[in-house]
Amino acid sequence: MxxxxxxxxxxxxxxxxxxxxxxxxxxxxxxxxxxxxxxxxxxxxxxxxxxxxxxxxxxxxxxxxxxxxxxxxxxxxxxxxxTPSTGTLRPCPDESVDWETTKNLMIEGDNLEVLKLLQKSYAGKVKLVYIDPPYNTGKDFVYPDNYQDNIKNYLELTGQAEGGQKISSNTEASGRFHTDWLNMIYPRLKVAKSLLDPAGAVMVSCDDNELSRLRIVMDELFGEENFVGQVIWQRSKKGDAKLIATVHEYIVCYVRDKAAVLAQGVWRLPKEGADEVLAKYTELKAELKSDHQAIRPAMMEWYRQLPEGDPRKSHKHYNWSDDRGLYFAADFAGPDDGRESRPRHDILHPTTGRPCKKPSTGWRWDEDKTNWALAQVPPRIHFGPDETTIPTRKSYLFEIDSEPFSSVFYRDGRSATLEVEELVGKGWFQFPKNTDVLAELIELTTKPDDIVLDFFAGSGSTGHAIYKVNAAHGSKRRYVLVQLPEPTGKEQFKTIADITRKRLREASAKLKRSGGAPLGDLGFRVFKLDHSNIRAWNPSPADLEATLFSHQDHLLDGRSENDVLYELLLKLGLDLCVPMERRTFDGKVVHAVGRGVLLACLSTTIASHDVEALAHGIVTWHDELAPAGDTTCVFRDSAFADDVAKTNMAAILHQHGIVNVRSL
Ligand SMILES: C[S@@+](CC[C@H](N)C(=O)[O-])C[C@H]1O[C@@H](n2cnc3c(N)ncnc32)[C@H](O)[C@@H]1O
Structure with a gap:
């Protein structure tokens, strides 16, 4: 039985x-x-x-x-x-934007605890982890993990509990300078790895302070074979230094499994300005009735009048065209690698019929490929007026209007600072990351429904970048940000997490004001890390009677029904943005989470005579919802009038196929 x-x-x-x-x-x-x-x-x-x-x-x-x-x-x-976490994430609808509909998360707390709490719900679901941790410059705050009670330590450090210690920075004088940083980053990257989708990527911003150690740690955690690139981001043009002026930092990139990433396709970004160039070409082609001789000077004149630095101008070598499209006459010579065996076959000029001049290094293509290219209509080889000009390959813009992300790029930091200042005010956040760069990394590595995680959120640049990407492409990418409530020592924004929320709120409002095409999800749900709602059983031998009494209801005082509900979601491995509905049976509120995967009645009293009506209400609703998997049904243990009421409730639910019945 x-x-x-x-x-x-x-x-x-x-x-x-x-x-x-x-x-x-x-x-x-x-x-x-x-x-x-x-x-x-x-x-x-x-x-x-x-x-x-x-x-x-x-x-x-x-x-x-x-x-x-x-x-x-x-x-x-x-x-x-x-080590599993003993914490929970408490919902804060009042500090959120579009709580009911959004699928974005802004979580306030120490990121190691938060990452652990997210394991059950988000393992293997995150497509991109982008982080910008403290660089260990000697002035950064590196939060010490206390192995005994991390959450207590966290609450104290962040001034949320009695006896809060002063937050101090990791100075070189501490004698554990790199050790402290490594002890901070190592477990976080390790836990983050299990949240990554098999085709997911992790990108870490850093500078020379910890680059060499970061690379070794990431080799160890992700495997050297999953290293993808170390991007150099030049952030200023000149610097001041006694020896060498460092004007760059890095983004170190690994993937969880390179084969899985490649199975989903290559990483490409649209070539900036290419669409506009192709649009201009189409316009001129119509105007000049496909006269390719006339289109070329017109295209060249258009490029000439574009201002320097305009991304369209960088395509100015695309000025030839034929009936296939706009192309660039690309070098057809073999590389100068000293090989004597390079193809050196004759290529006959289409008008004179004589063999064309050959490059000293031979041809890039062998005879078969050349013949294939010549047989295409129009041919894919470009000839000069006669055989004295070396032929070239036609490289069409529409065929290569995307490109890989390059391992070196320049983008100054000023525009990112201005963007944050405009939203939250001056002087609140130093060195935020550029949302356009983040948007490119997001577009490069994720698909329209993917989740991006940034657990050193700072001013929330990654969330802002997601808003921009979704607004530009009508996609539904989601973000999960985690930020420590690091005290600022000032009144207006008491913690950095307050700044994160303010920036996200303002960025969202600004995009909403701009109107236009469907902008996508511009909200975020706020959660805050805290001790679990379930009281740990720590009997006090000195006063056993009092301890037993306080455990009659083993949910912490002052916690709301919502607090408990979201803890259940986390611990059962459900998405924190899963749809929720509520109904009332016999005066008792019942919540259905994820279309009936979880049914919870957290009412504080369930009398014997309530049991039948409540149980049957739950059963009927459960049948209506017809959840795909097993349902877990949860009650508050102390709510039942007596054991008989509790047993009856379980028996009725069991009879109707709800077998996972639990009390809290
Ligand atoms: C370099 S900043 C990130 C800046 C961010 N990329 C931006 O564009 O605004 C690093 C952030 O990580 C936060 N941080 C440091 N330790 C943390 C921890 N243990 N948990 C969560 N956040 C932490 C710091 O408060 C700081 O805001």
Whole structure:
């Protein structure tokens, strides 16, 4: 017979935990090699002798000389990434924009805890992680992770709890300068990796302070084979320095799995200005009745009058045309690699019939490819007036109107600062990132419905960039931003998270005011990190009676129904923007989340005579919703008048196919 009892969710229950990555890893290893997992003093453990036997010579020796980067605290940092979080994310509709409809998230909190809490709902779903962490300049604040109670530590540090310590920066004098930074970045990147889609990318901004260490850490976490590029972003034209003026920083890019990324296609950006050039060409072609001799000087004249620096002008070599389109006469010579074996076949001039002059390095194409190109109508080879001019290849603009992102580019920082100043005021945020650059990275690596995560959100540039991309392309990309409520010491915006929200709100309002085409989702839901709503069972031996009494209702005081509901969502692995509905049965509010995947009645009292009407209301609604998977139904444990009421509720629901019935 099935157990129809209502199971209580305790702070230690699986449902109350964020993902336990270590336990999952152990389970996977056990499934592959059952003999590997044995009983240790603290539960299941790996038998190292069996592991060595399984992989033979491929085990790392215990010798001290191992390849890799090591620092004090690395083991603890790795462990920290695996420890489940005891926190929750509390919804803040009042600080949000378009709470009911938006799918964007702005989460206030320490990003390591938040990333852990997001594991169940977003593992494998994020297409791009872009982060701009503190560069470790000696003035940055690097938040120390306290292994004992990270959330308590976080609340104190950010001045949200009693006895808040003063936030201090990571100075070179601390003697643990790189160590502190590595202990900060390592677990965060490790947890973030599991949120990445297999075809997802991670891009990290940094400068010379930590570049070399960051590369080694990322090689370790993502695999050297998944390194994609180290982009150099020149941010100013000249700098002042005693030796070499550094005028650039970096964006280091890795992917989760290069093969999976390539299976989805190559990363390309539209060539800036190409569409406008092609539009001008079409206009001239109509005007000059496809007379290609006349179109060329007209195109060249148009390019000439464009101002210097105009992106259209960079295509000025596209000035020839034929019936296929506008093209550039590209070099047809083989590369100067000293190879004698380069193709040197004759190419006959179409008018004189004599062999054309050959480049000293031979042709780029072999005879077959040349013949194919000549046989096309119109031919894909461009000839001069007679055989004395070396022929060239026709490279059509419409065929190559996109290009890869280049590993070096220039964009000064001033416009980004002005953009933020215009929205939140002067002097609030130093060195924000340029939203146009971020928009390009987002377009390059994501598709129209993808999720982008930035867990060092700062002024919220990544969210603003998503708004711009969606407005420009009518896409539905979503963002998840995480920002520490780092105190600013000023009244108007008490924390940096306040600045993030202000910027997002203003950016959204500005785009809304601009009107025009459908702008997409310009909202965001605010959540804040806090202790779990479920009270941990810490009996006080001195006053057992009082402890027992306070655990009658093991939900924390002062927490709302919504707080509990969203914790359930997180712990059950549902999207924080999943649709929610509510209905009232027998005066009790019931919430249906994700079209009935979760049904929750968090009413504080359920008397014996309420049970039947409430249960039947839930059952009818459940049938109506017909959820695709199993439904979990949750009540407040202390609400039931007695055990009989609780058992009856579970029994009726079980009878009607709702078998996961839990109380909190
Ligand atoms: C360099 S700024 C990011 C700037 C951002 N890209 C922009 O364009 O505005 C780094 C941000 O990370 C935040 N931060 C530092 N440690 C954090 C942590 N543990 N959790 C969340 N945010 C953190 C800092 O408060 C700071 O705002």
């Amino acid at each position: 099935k157990d129809t009892k209502m199971q209580k969710i305790e702070a230690t229950s699986l449902e109350a935990q964020s993902a336990n990555v270590a336990a999952d890893n152990l389970a996977q290893l056990k499934a592959l090699f059952p003999e590997l997992v044995t009983e240790g003093p603290n539960g299941p453990a790996i038998n190292m002798d069996v592991l060595k036997a399984l992989v033979g010579d491929a085990t790392v020796t215990d010798a001290e000389e191992k390849y890799g980067l090591n620092w004090h605290g690395k083991r603890a940092a790795r462990q920290l990434a695996l």
